[in-house]
Amino acid sequence: MRIKHRILPLILIVLMGVGATASRAQQKDLSIVRDAEIEHILSVYAKPLFEAAGLHPGAVKVYLVQDDTLNAFVAGGQRIFVFTGLILATRSPGELVGVLAHETGHIRGGHLSRTRDAISNAQAISIVAALLGGLAAAASGRGDAAGAGVLGGSAFGTQFFLEYSRTQESAADQAAIKLMERTGWSPRGMVDFLRVLDAQELMLGQRGNPYLRSHPVGYERIQALEHLIDQSPMRDTPVPPELVRAHEMMQAKLFGFTRSPSATFQKWPESDRSDAALYARSVAYMQQARTDQALAELRPLIEKEPENPYFHELEGQILLEGGRVQDSLPPLRRALEISRHETIAVLLAQALIGLQTDEANREAVGILEQAVRTDPDMPAAWQQLAVGYGRNGNLGKSALASAELYYRSGQVKFAREQVVRAKGLLDPGSPDYFRAQDIEFALDDLERRAD
Missing domain, CATH: 1.25.40 (Serine Threonine Protein Phosphatase 5, Tetratricopeptide repeat)
Known part of the structure; x- marks a missing residue:
């Protein structure tokens, strides 16, 4: 199985082996995305919440699912799944932090209620195992298969998502507000995002969104939250500008990878010289195999932030995707030197293996063993x-x-x-x-x- 747009550091792992209860028409493939930059940002948001909730940060994992749906859920114990569509729909870091705080509230509260279509324990085991790997790339034996990202897959039932009672939703909301306050965030972001979901529900005239099904919004819930937020001492706390920018850059990168190049160019035309526009267009040009244009868009960002590892990572990916394997090594080495993130290490190792020399292969093996x-x-x-x-x-x-x-x-x-x-x-x-x-x-x- 191949994907339309090749993603190297965004390593997709299609969920496999899941005995879904939904009908075939209701099933869809879901893919876990690994990306150093996005994982770093989510960690910045989530780890303080986990600590404030009395959870060990290392025991809770946040997974990014490549899907345009606005959704997030908890499964397999202390595992939070956030969809790319939800991240792209958030208008500020506070909205995304609000979602993470709410899901953390469900974990802390031990909310394990499921619908009659919920998965069995055996299926839960399969899902957790499926998160960690795949089939097709390893079976192919091709060195570039992992670069394509997909490691196999089978259908995953969308009815897996948890459904919570009103009592559990209210408890998670109250916990989320306290967690956001303890970690220095205004809880306004959470209710702002709920308003977006509520407006979407009214516009659709149905409960067609998985997040709306599993996390019922409703006027009463929003009203209760607004009352609590009005009493919050953190209600007017501004978001640090550096986090606003990081959020915008993350969204631009995600859009470039998960949307067609034409959609990216429409959203960020050449006349837009903002950092987010340059970032998104560099990805879009790479998707079109227009290596020089991709590098030209990225170059001002590297000059502006020479210590940003994710810009160097993307430069290396662009060169590697463009067949310039030797040229991709310096930026990838620089990215790994700054970040030390395992997904960057895998990308560097892939480039080294692509050189097809004994020396480079030995170095790649050493990097991968450490990873x-x-x-x-x-x-x-x-x-x-x-x-x-x-x-x-x-x-x-x-x-x-x-x-x-x-x-x-x-x-x-x-x-x-x-x-x-x-x-x-x-x-x-x-x-x-x-x-x-x-x-x-x-x-x-x-x-x-x-x-």
């Missing part, structure tokens, strides 16, 4: 490691990396095949052999749970 130690839930890293190990002749490690990929995607059959292959190639008693055994035992456990 998976830091974040083992990086399917693209495991896929590239399988390629890198294979190219240096270490077929046992290559099979083990493939097993990690399939295991983390919930693809039991393919994971087991690679585990058997790895055990036949690895030295018995070695750490890698024991890891293969661990995966084998874990696969047995997954199959027992599915029964």
Whole structure:
């Protein structure tokens, strides 16, 4: 499976193996997006909220789902899913923080109520496993497959989303206001976004939006929130200008990657020389394989902020996408030096593997090994490691990396095949052999749970 627009640092992981309860007509593929810049911004917003809620920041994960729908939900315990469509619809950082605070309120409150169409425990396990990987890229054995982003997929039922009672919604709202106050945010953003949703509901004349279904708005809810906010000592606290700009840049980048180039050029014509316009158009030109134009749009941003790692990352991606692999290395190295984010490391490793030299391949393997130690839930890293190990002749490690990929995607059959292959190639008693055994035992456990 391929996607219309290739996304390198925006690594898409299509949810797989989910036994959806919705009908086929109601099903759709959802994709988890990995991006260093967006994850950083969401972390800036979310981590203080988690800490204020008494949750360990490392225990709560925020996933970005590539979908135009205005939606966000909690699943699998302490996991928050935010759709790109919702981010693009927010008009300020405070609105997005309000959504995250509300979902954090659901986690803290232990709100696990679901509709009669809710998923079973076994399906929940499948979803959590599916978040961590995919199938097609690893199966292809192509070094550029992860660059395309898609790692396989099957339909995911939209009726999975949680539905909350009015009592739970009210409790989450009140918790969100307190969390925003404790972390220095005006809670106005939350009610502002609810007004947007309420207006959309009235315009549509139906509950057609998943967020509206799972988080009923209603006049009474908005009125109650407005009353609480009027009493808030933080109600008029302004948003720091640097966060406003970061939010605008994140939205411009997302728009460029998730919309057609023509839509980007219509929203930000050449006459618009704002930073957001330059950022969005640089992505759009890259999507059209117009490398020089993409670089020309990006260059003023790099000159203005030479220490911004995400501008260097995009420069490297543009060059790599344009077939200028050697030229992509300096900006990608610079981006990784500043940010140290694992998705940038994977992109650099992909470029190094693309050079097809022994020295570059060894460096790529070292970078990827560090990346998976830091974040083992990086399917693209495991896929590239399988390629890198294979190219240096270490077929046992290559099979083990493939097993990690399939295991983390919930693809039991393919994971087991690679585990058997790895055990036949690895030295018995070695750490890698024991890891293969661990995966084998874990696969047995997954199959027992599915029964």
